[in-house]
Amino acid sequence: MVNKQGQTRLSRYYEHVELHKRTLLEAEVIKNCLSRSKYQCSFIEYKDFKLVYRQYAALFIVVGINETENEMAVYELIHNFVEVLDKYFSRVSELDIMFNLDRVHIILDEMVLNGCIVETNRSRILAPLLVLDKMAET
Amino acid sequence: MPAVSKGDGMRGLAVFISDIRNCKSKEAEIKRINKELANIRSKFKGDKALDGYSKKKYVCKLLFIFLLGHDIDFGHMEAVNLLSSNRYTEKQIGYLFISVLVNSNSELIRLINNAIKNDLASRNPIFMGLALHCIANVGSREMAEAFAGEIPKILVAGDTMDSVKQSAALCLLRLYRTSPDLVPMGDWTSRVVHLLNDQHLGVVTAATSLITTLAQKNPEEFKTSVSLAVSRLSRIVTSASTDLQDYTYYFVPAPWLSVKLLRLLQCYPPPEDPAVRGRLTECLETILNKAQEPPKSKKVQHSNAKNAVLFEAISLIIHHDSEPNLLVRACNQLGQFLQHRETNLRYLALESMCTLASSEFSHEAVKTHIETVINALKTERDVSVRQRAVDLLYAMCDRSNAQQIVAEMLNYLETADYSIREEIVLKVAILAEKYAVDYTWYVDTILNLIRIAGDYVSEEVWYRVIQIVINRDDVQGYAAKTVFEALQAPACHENLVKVGGYILGEFGNLIAGDPRSSPLIQFNLLHSKFHLCSVPTRALLLSTYIKFVNLFPEIKTTIQDVLRSDSQLKNADVELQQRAVEYLRLSTIASTDILATVLEEMPPFPERESSILAKLKKKKGPSTVTDLEEIKKERSSDMNGSAEPTPVNASNVSTPSPSADLLGLGAVPLTNSAPAPSSSGSLLVDVFSDSSSVAAPLAPGSEDNFASSSDLASSEVVSEEPADAVHDADELIHKFICKNNGVLFENQLLQIGLKSEFRQNLGRMFIFYGNKTSTQFLNFTPTVICSDELQSSLNLQTKPVDPIVDGGAQVQQVVNIECISDFMDAPILNIQFRYGGTLQNLSVKLPITLNKFFQPTEMSSQDFFQRWKQLSSPKQEVQNIFKAKHPMDTEITKAKIIGFGSALLEEVDPNPANFVGAGIIHTKTIQIGCLLRLEPNLQAQCSVLFQMYRLTLRTSKEAVSQRLCELLSEQF
16 A cells, blocks of 8 residues: 555565565555556556556555456455445545554455455454454453 | 544554654654664663553554564564463564564574464464464464464364364465475365355355465366366356345455356366356356346446456356357457456456467457457557557467558557567567568568667567578568668668668679669668667678678779778777778688688578567567467478578588688687677577577566466476486487587576587587576586596586576586597586575586587498498497387488488489488597498388388497497487
């Protein structure tokens, strides 16, 4: 997740990438996304993988995939993720994501593990988090 | 909803993040971060035990700092401590920190493993879930060692909670990917397959990912998954949209699971069981039908999810490539998408159609969309979509539409985006060659390419046009005329000057009869470009000039004047100066006959895979250039007929005179011994080399596409090989008995190519080691080993090579060979290197065999039989009767005998069906005369199985007769 200023708000790697390469990679990826117009498709070939991206207000969500994935399915998975965030944070904003990084991570981990889909059903994704919140309250 | 508004609870975190956001500069941000890091460090180091809440707060801060790209070198211990907390919140944050920040710090992994072990045993599903997530995210080898046995049990146990099963499936997948050797197949495999029947769709989704990966590696064990996947899919696609409640997404039932199931089915061929097959066809038809139904929702999410499934179904249909009806329906569906207003759909449709074009069932159907695709090329506003359109045009091209497609691509090239020009150029060049009915069209197309996009025409392209013109004499005159005309343009691209220079140097005489292109005019035209060109092109033009001296004696003095001018003779560039000096000298002292020999027209190039195709493959990865075999076939029949390599410029090999080499046109490897060491001298190297040795370092900027293949290599193919396992023993050698160049050995990692030359008892072999992966080879050490026995008869000298071979790069090693006396064995080439973490060790025999030191001897029938009789003692003759391995073909047999090294003596044997040869083996100590006779048994020629040969060798030395007979017997 990167905003229009190119600041990374969330990053998750399912293959090991050196830290210094991450910053570079993220910068390049967002540059690629920002340079695109609304007439262009949501898929970019980048090095030996493909980027699937979606823009929500000032926030881009970009997923790097290889040829074994279905672009359209990933594209729609991004939206599902955003809907889950929206449900949990009730109208999610960039700030929610920054200030609740741990929770966003939990949500993502419940949906995608090691690059594969675990769960797509919203209430089941949020179940562990709700347990967590209940415990925090007590 | 829980109260999670910002600042809640963790005020410190909120303050810190706000501070960072308010930083005006990078420096200020770094300063603030360092301050915070120092603060956290002191808190961690402090005496006061931190409560769970503070630890959590600090870990969150560290996560945020890490996200900003700063390395975190502490806090790991604290995170590990959190793992053993009994509070979910603390445990959770500990695991989060570790999954995000830890890779494989072995010290910590042991502690982490302990905590994981406890949580797995806790039977608390939430804790188990956290532990499994951690394994799935970190997935180090130590973890695999610790848990690979445990996780399958959790996965298939009857009492495991659904959510834990989901995590366990993906956890196992991770371990299988990192350490397949540690995940033993067993009873659990069949039970895993049955998870496809699980009533919980979340479990099925996770299990399908796992099974797909396992099935790719072990298709037999997981075969039963096919029918289960089909029935599951069928239940999903035929369900009413409300049936699957939680897993229906905008009225589409379980779209992601459907995609996964369809993907799993792509690991297998179409089901054999007619019932299963019928059911699957029904599913696929239903999916195609649904695409035509009115949408159940106007929301874009609905159509996106539906189309994701549709595209995956089409992939499966293409993968099976067996149901013409489905293929055509898929094509029509994609055809509709080509005109859809959603750019994403147009893009995906073009991409998908590209694979559909290669199926014989749908190729014609795809072709009907040609106008739409051409239109896309012209009107699409998105370069990636236009790129897909180019790919599709390339894929749908055949003889019937080649002219139209090539013309459209050339058209598009004029305005094409810079980023894809080079690729289009390669594609046009390949199509023009592949579908050239008329080679004048080919020449025109390539010259147009150079005119339109000269900068993007890589060397391979112009090498290739020259290669083709030289090999086809029907197009030479036309080519000369066309380049001559193209050169008239006031500004023409340097690549055109190169092609023009080369072609006029060879075939300028064909148009010299026309007063408008008289020798002098040709020369002046080329020379008018000379000063605008780079050094390599000028070097090439100088070679053209010396060729003109031979072709057109009438302008010799003009050319000599040019060569003699200070700007040439005293050129600061040593290569140009040397050429000028030597060519001038050559033109002055050599007789017309010598000139005519040295500067003779280039012999035809041996046929091999187009270097352009190799280049395109390199750019795009092998999968996109599927029709290679077909091209090869077409070309070897279309072009110069002979599949046998033509000996290249024999005069160069036998007399490596400086002048011959200087032309840079002959047998390339010997340039080292000649005084011209130049890069320009080897301008045409690539044309000669196999595509393999073109491999060379990847062009900078071209991204190597080897990642997937190297993954493959590291996971299964590359086991450590014991050094004594010599690859296929003599198999490899036999390939090289009658030829000197080619690929000696190839596996997933490494390709070894050879070029060699022999003259009398000396030889030189160039070994090319190509790194096929994208990873460096370290400690790369090739060693040539001769047995003790061999050492006394064969003297080999090698230079060490650079121990590091970069990914995609090629290094070369020279072996100088001296044959002291006759020998039996072949030397062994041992190669050791480190790839990834493992030491690779392999040995192959080097094809340095006795017959390489043959000098052919011509003799009359009378002489032959006189000597034949002299060598008639039983010790001198060795005979072998053997079955033919290949169909008997006189021309091929002749070529092989010549390739073997002896002279082929025609009209010597009274029986014209027999072949006889003669030659002398040169060694430093003795020379051994050899006679050979090969008699095909034509009577027995009733079936391939019974075709027999009798081969007789007579030499003055028994061992030599024996060895040569062995070597040659393998060839027929």
